[in-house]
Amino acid sequence: MAKVFYENEVNEGVLKGKKVAVIGYGSQGHAHAQNLNESGYDVVVGVRPGKSRAQAEADGLRVYDVSEAAEQADVVMVLLPDELQPAVYKNEIAPYLSPGNALVFAHGFNVHFHQVVPPEDVDVFLVAPKGPGHLVRRTYESGAGVPALVAVYQDVTGTAKETALAYAKGIGSARAGVLETTFKEETETDLFGEQAVLCGGLSSLVKAGFETLTEAGYQPEVAYFECLHELKLIVDLMYESGLEGMRYSISDTAQWGDFQSGKRIVTDETKAAMKRVLQDIQSGEFAKGWILENQANRPVFNAVNELEKTHPIETVGRELRAMMPFVKPVRKEKEAVGGA
Ligand code: NDP
Ligand code: MG
Ligand code: MG
16 A cells, blocks of 8 residues: 555644745636645735736735746745746746755646756656645635655755655645655556546547437436436446445436446446556657647647537536536636636
């Protein structure tokens, strides 16, 4: 079993008395800055002028330009969109790092794929919450937390790991559990998870189920509730008590259907495709494609993004959700903090 760190094992003293600059105030940034601040750490925010900067100020934080925040801080957490990090790092962060500072990330992509090459005289580590930023904030406020991974890439002070754990505790993650990993493992598993299961696999599964029902003549509203809305209720059960706990709550008919048909949907061929997705991540092929796509100003990303919005599941979903005020959209919150 991997070692999992919880609150009582973490020495926060190593981060107290240090100044933390949270760079970016988007999905992760607003959560880290406010959680650390409320956990009693000395926090400043570094962000460009704009909507999220105004939000950081409205939230009562001390806000500066990126370079000013980086210069005054001992610990610089980079929470900008991954594709923008290399340029902002080079121009507005690197020149302002001092020996013994810590350069921190929430995802290993840029360091692992050498898009950011840190100087040799600073600590480099990551604290990667395993959940969307808005839930890092929401769970912290409710007394809970989102689990996190920590990894040390470079330790010049001898306290990189302790500092990473203290940071993780400050954002609430040690309430849920903090695991130690490497930049390679965090980067590759994070990319795999979001592509094969959490985002890519799941959205494709939902769409295929919805299309199968509507193409067979069933009502789109019924198909939406069946294939998308109810998913959360099922996932909540899995989150609380695993697959077995989920199966405890569903009918025996549903459980028999699960056993009979699940393997007809996710087949050996699906698993072989997952392995190819993983290989493309490990070889850097996926990273190269994403870096080039950004250099070309995202022609494919933007085209697919527009097309996806027109899918019938989105049209019917918007109408049905408008009638369910108890369904709390994260996006309103997210737009307010300027996330992408
Ligand atoms: P967001 O897209 O939400 O962050 C956007 C923030 O960066 C905004 O404050 C934006 O300001 C600011 N920004 C953009 N460009 C610049 C710039 N040139 N100079 C200064 N500030 C700028 O990012 P995420 O929170 O999604 O991701 C941050 C990191 O966290 C990434 O490494 C990601 O992989 C990682 N991560 C993200 C997760 C998530 O839940 N989203 C989960 C786990 C890790 P403005 O409002 O002006 O645009
Ligand atoms: Mg990710
Ligand atoms: Mg049912």
